[in-house]
Amino acid sequence: MSKAWLAAFFISLGVSAAAEPDFKSLGQRALALSQDYIRINSVNPPADTRATAAFLQKLLESEGIQVKTFESSPGHLNVLARLPGKQPGKRLLMLNHMDVVPADASRWPMDPFAAQIKDGMLYGRGAIDMKTTGIFQVLTLIALKKEGLVPEHDILLLCSADEESGGDQGAQWMIAHHWPEIECEYALDEGGFGTRDLLSAKGSLIFGVSVAEKKIVWARLIATGTSGHASQPVADNANDRLREGLNRLDGMMRKDGGVKSRLLDDFHKRAGALADNKFTRAIQRDTLSITSLRSGVGDPPKVNVIPSKAEATLDFRLMPETDLPAFLKRAQKLLADIPGLTFEVTHSTDPTPVSDYRTPLFECIEKAVHQEHAQAVVTPYLVPFGTDSNGLRQKGVKAYGLGTAVVDAAIVASMHSDAERMPVDQFEPALRIYYRAVADFARRP
Numbered sequence: 097m098s099k100a101w102l103a104a105f106f107i108s109l110g111v112s113a114a115a116e117p118d119f120k121s122l123g124q125r126a127l128a129l130s131q132d133y134i135r136i137n138s139v140n141p142p143a144d145t146r147a148t149a150a151f152l153q154k155l156l157e158s159e160g161i162q163v164k165t166f167e168s169s170p171g172h173l174n175v176l177a178r179l180p181g182k183q184p185g186k187r188l189l190m191l192n193h194m195d196v197v198p199a200d201a202s203r204w205p206m207d208p209f210a211a212q213i214k215d216g217m218l219y220g221r222g223a224i225d226m227k228t229t230g231i232f233q234v235l236t237l238i239a240l241k242k243e244g245l246v247p248e249h250d251i252l253l254l255c256s257a258d259e260e261s262g263g264d265q266g267a268q269w270m271i272a273h274h275w276p277e278i279e280c281e282y283a284l285d286e287g288g289f290g291t292r293d294l295l296s297a298k299g300s301l302i303f304g305v306s307v308a309e310k311k312i313v314w315a316r317l318i319a320t321g322t323s324g325h326a327s328q329p330v331a332d333n334a335n336d337r338l339r340e341g342l343n344r345l346d347g348m349m350r351k352d353g354g355v356k357s358r359l360l361d362d363f364h365k366r367a368g369a370l371a372d373n374k375f376t377r378a379i380q381r382d383t384l385s386i387t388s389l390r391s392g393v394g395d396p397p398k399v400n401v402i403p404s405k406a407e408a409t410l411d412f413r414l415m416p417e418t419d420l421p422a423f424l425k426r427a428q429k430l431l432a433d434i435p436g437l438t439f440e441v442t443h444s445t446d447p448t449p450v451s452d453y454r455t456p457l458f459e460c461i462e463k464a465v466h467q468e469h470a471q472a473v474v475t476p477y478l479v480p481f482g483t484d485s486n487g488l489r490q491k492g493v494k495a496y497g498l499g500t501a502v503v504d505a506a507i508v509a510s511m512h513s514d515a516e517r518m519p520v521d522q523f524e525p526a527l528r529i530y531y532r533a534v535a536d537f538a539r540r541p
């Protein structure tokens with residue numbers, strides 16, 4: 097459809113076609129800026145975000161956008177930009193984190209901070225998680241301003257420090273110390289993907305928009321027993337007790353099966369038959385990963401010595417609907433008759449609310465995706481890992497994890513890996529979806 101024809105079509109309908117940015121050049125700019133941004137090392141720890149903050153602040157201010165910075169502790173800078181609306185009140189917060197996880201350069205195919213392009217892929221730490229999305233958000237704000245679109249209510253952009261260590265110096269710190277600055281009704285954050293093979297069994301294009309995340313519960317299982325010469329087995333071997341405890345917990349996790357939830361029902365309804373992989377399995381049930389086993393006497397442990405202590409660390413990830421106290425009670429009861437065994441929770445996240453997805457913003461996202469990919473399914477879902485969104489959801493914000501690029505499962509898995517990458521041909525369409533979703537929402541009263 098030609099532009100002139102499209103304009104005539106809208107005029108005949110009595111609506112004026114909204115002017116849109118030149119997405120081709122905007123997409124090219126997004127790629128170039130993402131490269132510059134990846135080249136600024138913001139590895140966490142230490143999550144020194146002074147240089148990334150200066151880079152984004154300069155970029156935004158050069159386009160006439162108001163920026164404030166907040167230093168949570170030395171070196172940890174958070175950048176807050178604002179596009180003022182016609183009416184008071186803040187409606188939408190775009191949230192991204194500037195820090196990245198470390199990269200072992202010796203294991204990468206190329207320098208993780210060189211942002212090189214090879215075989216149609218931009219390689220670099222932060223390519224998926226989440227510097228490119230950060231640039232999409234920054235350019236969306238800049239493009240809205242350039243197009244002269246004054247939103248009904250303020251639109252905010254927070255580029256945070258420290259997400260990869262839990263956000264204590266980043267988004268969670270902003271929520272705790274500067275809530276009035278960022279208080280909003282909706283947020284767009286990380287946690288979504290457009291993908292053909294990660295979610296769908298049939299290869300259908302599905303955009304999962306995350307509206308919830310799993311609860312993290314870390315625990316320790318400690319067994320004690322009688323030490324001695326391994327030539328004479330004892331009935332109270334700490335290793336046997338630990339093994340028995342782990343077997344029982346594993347059995348409980350398998351037996352518990354899936355969790356009933358409206359979110360999962362809606363996800364299944366929209367997404368259809370799901371691909372079977374570790375990601376889809378993890379988002380449908382409570383899970384347990386045994387992450388360490390420690391035992392033995394001496395280093396390396398002596399083979400002929402029975403130790404008096406054995407220990408395991410356990411990483412449980414629970415569905416938002418799972419009742420934590422009841423779950424822990426069940427685990428304790430299951431282990432109660434094993435002598436010398438203690439089960440202790442060392443860390444658990446706060447409640448993990450599910451954001452409502454029958455909302456105008458979710459509609460805008462669906463519409464923008466369909467404009468780009470007519471056949472795509474857009475569905476709410478949840479992510480198995482933690483994001484900054486959970487802190488916002490606890491404040492009542494409807495927070496969505498949105499990723500607008502189409503990526504395959506291998507690219508999603510490259511997050512935190514030794515070959516993190518983003519397809520170069522996705523910059524333009526991904527930015528178009530991001531801009532359109534936000535622009536549409538910005539116009540709504």
Ligand SMILES: [Zn+2]
Nearest residue numbers: 225226259286
């Ligand atoms: Zn991230």
